[in-house]
Amino acid sequence: xxxxxxxxxxxxxxxxxxxxxxxxxxxxxxxxxxxxxxxxxxxxxxxxxxxxxxxxxxxxxxxxxxxxxxxxxxxxxxxxxxxxxxxxxxxxxxxxxxxxxxxxxxxxxxxxxxxxxxxxxxxxxxxxxxxxxxxxxxxxxxxxxxxxxxxxxxxxxxxxxxxxxxxxxxxxxxxxxxxxxxxxxxxxxxxxxxxxxxxxxxxxxxxxxxxxxxxxxxxxxxxxxxxxxxxxxxxxxxxxxxxxxxxxx
Amino acid sequence: xxxxxxxxxxxxxxxxxxxxxxxxxxxxxxxxxxxxxxxxxxxxxxxxxxxxxxxxxxxxxxxxxxxxxxxxxxxxxxxxxxxxxxxxxxxxxxxxxxxxxxxxxxxxxxxxxxxxxxxxxxxxxxxxxxxxxxxxxxxxxxxxxxxxxxxxxxxxxxxxxxxxxxxxxxxxxxxxxxxxxxxxxxxxxxxxxxxxxxxxxxxxxxxxxxxxxxxxxxxxxxxxxxxxxxxxxxxxxxxxxxxxxxxxxxxxxxxxxxxxxxxxxxxxxxxxxxxxxxxxxxxxxxxxxxxxxxxxxxxxxxxxxxxxxxxxxxxxxxxxxxxxxxxxxxxxxxxxxxxxxxxxxxxxxxxxxxx
Numbered sequence: 001x002x003x004x005x006x007x008x009x010x011x012x013x014x015x016x017x018x019x020x021x022x023x024x025x026x027x028x029x030x031x032x033x034x035x036x037x038x039x040x041x042x043x044x045x046x047x048x049x050x051x052x053x054x055x056x057x058x059x060x061x062x063x064x065x066x067x068x069x070x071x072x073x074x075x076x077x078x079x080x081x082x083x084x085x086x087x088x089x090x091x092x093x094x095x096x097x098x099x100x101x102x103x104x105x106x107x108x109x110x111x112x113x114x115x116x117x118x119x120x121x122x123x124x125x126x127x128x129x130x131x132x133x134x135x136x137x138x139x140x141x142x143x144x145x146x147x148x149x150x151x152x153x154x155x156x157x158x159x160x161x162x163x164x165x166x167x168x169x170x171x172x173x174x175x176x177x178x179x180x181x182x183x184x185x186x187x188x189x190x191x192x193x194x195x196x197x198x199x200x201x202x203x204x205x206x207x208x209x210x211x212x213x214x215x216x217x218x219x220x221x222x223x224x225x226x227x228x229x230x231x232x233x234x235x236x237x238x239x240x241x242x243x244x245x246x247x248x249x
Numbered sequence: 250x251x252x253x254x255x256x257x258x259x260x261x262x263x264x265x266x267x268x269x270x271x272x273x274x275x276x277x278x279x280x281x282x283x284x285x286x287x288x289x290x291x292x293x294x295x296x297x298x299x300x301x302x303x304x305x306x307x308x309x310x311x312x313x314x315x316x317x318x319x320x321x322x323x324x325x326x327x328x329x330x331x332x333x334x335x336x337x338x339x340x341x342x343x344x345x346x347x348x349x350x351x352x353x354x355x356x357x358x359x360x361x362x363x364x365x366x367x368x369x370x371x372x373x374x375x376x377x378x379x380x381x382x383x384x385x386x387x388x389x390x391x392x393x394x395x396x397x398x399x400x401x402x403x404x405x406x407x408x409x410x411x412x413x414x415x416x417x418x419x420x421x422x423x424x425x426x427x428x429x430x431x432x433x434x435x436x437x438x439x440x441x442x443x444x445x446x447x448x449x450x451x452x453x454x455x456x457x458x459x460x461x462x463x464x465x466x467x468x469x470x471x472x473x474x475x476x477x478x479x480x481x482x483x484x485x486x487x488x489x490x491x492x493x494x495x496x497x498x499x500x501x502x503x504x505x506x507x508x509x510x511x512x513x514x515x516x517x518x519x520x521x522x523x524x525x526x527x528x529x530x531x532x533x534x535x536x537x538x539x540x541x542x543x544x545x546x547x548x549x550x551x552x553x554x555x556x557x558x559x560x561x562x563x564x565x566x567x568x569x570x571x572x573x574x575x576x577x578x579x580x581x582x583x584x585x586x587x588x589x590x591x592x593x594x595x596x597x598x599x600x601x602x603x604x
Binding site for chain 1: 272274298300302303304306307308310311312313314315316317318319320322336337340344446447448449450451454455456457458459460
């Protein structure tokens with residue numbers, strides 16, 4: 001018998017708490033597959049955030065550290081400085097990374113911390129009930145922006161990857177999506193490159209993954225994927241924002 | 250080993266290294282800056298890491314990460330900076346990780362001032378961050394005692410898997426005294442931490458966490474923490490009693506205030522007043538048995554603080570309100586004088602005007 005599909009070693013058999021149609025599951029799997037392929041599961045320490053992926057430590061089958069809201073890059077810095085030979089990654093959402101943890105991510109990147117960040121951007125606070133996120137699009141409805149985000153009073157969504165790409169300490173910054181199988185394949189390649197950058201000691205690496213939240217967007221899973229494609233990608237263009245010459249992808 | 254003359258903050262830094270600490274994460278703030286200045290050059294010499302973080306919050310979270318992955322790690326700050334660290338401290342206590350936090354207190358509230366203070370007693374001893382947690386709080390009163398306290402702090406942190414705070418003040422950090430430094434601890438001999446995140450090589454994964462969504466589990470976790478704090482109360486109290494055997498008035502103070510109080514006690518004795526000093530060295534756990542013993546003859550107790558009455562509450566509580574406990578304090582960077590404390594001692598023993 002030939003095994004054609006199985007759970008990556010880097011995922012536990014735990015049933016996740018994610019809502020139906022949420023793309024966190026895909027992104028978890030991609031990270032786990034990459035860690036398996038690189039053969040570093042036993043050398044990896046992951047840092048879970050606060051937000052929908054707060055329980056990521058139950059899903060990744062490796063040493064995990066649950067951080068406070070937004071502080072994952074600081075926690076990862078502490079771990080990596082103690083264990084420079086280990087692989088350290090953070091898995092963070094957009095409220096965590098682009099609002100309460102903006103300082104931590106900017107400075108981890110600026111210091112060139114040799115860590116990898118998986119940044120899941122679904123333009124909303126999921127766990128706490130669909131509030132407006134720093135990445136919520138203009139006009140997009142949220143429980144704290146019931147008439148849609150108004151630029152006049154609520155400002156503009158932040159493009160974190162573009163900001164981080166300006167920093168000299170960043171080795172690899174890219175934005176991908178998981179709204180169709182082709183993009184999922186590209187996302188996996190990007191995640192692998194990001195981990196390889198860390199293994200090569202090049203500096204800070206981050207993959208922003210555009211993700212859906214059917215529950216809080218009040219859309220079916222399929223419509224959510226379409227909404228991502230039609231609304232998020234024009235504002236958050238996909239592609240590499242920064243890559244050191246030698247690993248350009 | 251011969252004694253060397255060192256500034257308090259620098260001596261603390263050297264003591265941390267000799268206690269096996271190789272990781273310091275901090276943010277600049279007066280009056281503790283000599284500690285990071287010292288470690289910035291000294292830690293790399295011994296193969297350690299000094300990292301100036303982007304904020305106090307980031308610094309304590311770096312300690313959280315480093316402690317979780319098995320290292321002896323520390324941070325230091327002063328009052329407003331320690332307030333910012335409270336989130337991280339609560340997480341570290343909740344996740345049961347060992348680390349050392351130094352607070353060289355200055356005057357508050359708010360930005361306060363940069364001169365010495367002791368008005369963070371409640372914050373250090375009663376919580377400060379959210380949730381039912383306790384820090385082990387150590388209050389040295391000399392540069393030598395700060396050095397000795399640092400080694401003890403890391404030992405206690407590891408013993409209880411709990412954050413330990415060294416609660417100093419601007420005077421202790423800034424003053425120079427001769428000290429005898431301990432031998433350099435071999436980092437290879439530090440306690441093994443099988444729970445740390447070091448990579449799950451041939452073992453099940455370790456998870457550092459303070460989240461328990463199941464209320465029963467969270468209650469059980471809290472009760473486990475409480476049992477640990479109870480053990481600290483039983484086993485870890487430290488105090489100095491000076492001239493208390495026959496004391497009719499016992500002056501109580503910690504840190505720099507205790508030094509002033511001790512001088513006042515000596516002067517009172519010279520004038521024939523049966524005065525004594527009680528100095529808690531652990532503020533949590535509070536040395537209840539020791540203070541009861543020290544105050545058994547006392548008709549009056551007087552706390553001397555650089556705050557407007559914080560330690561006094563624990564003194565009253567631990568003496569179970571059986572003796573009148575009075576208070577004298579100065580704040581804002583003003584330091585109680587020996588003369589003023591002596592005046593209070595005389596007023597309480599002989600009557601007269603308040604200092």
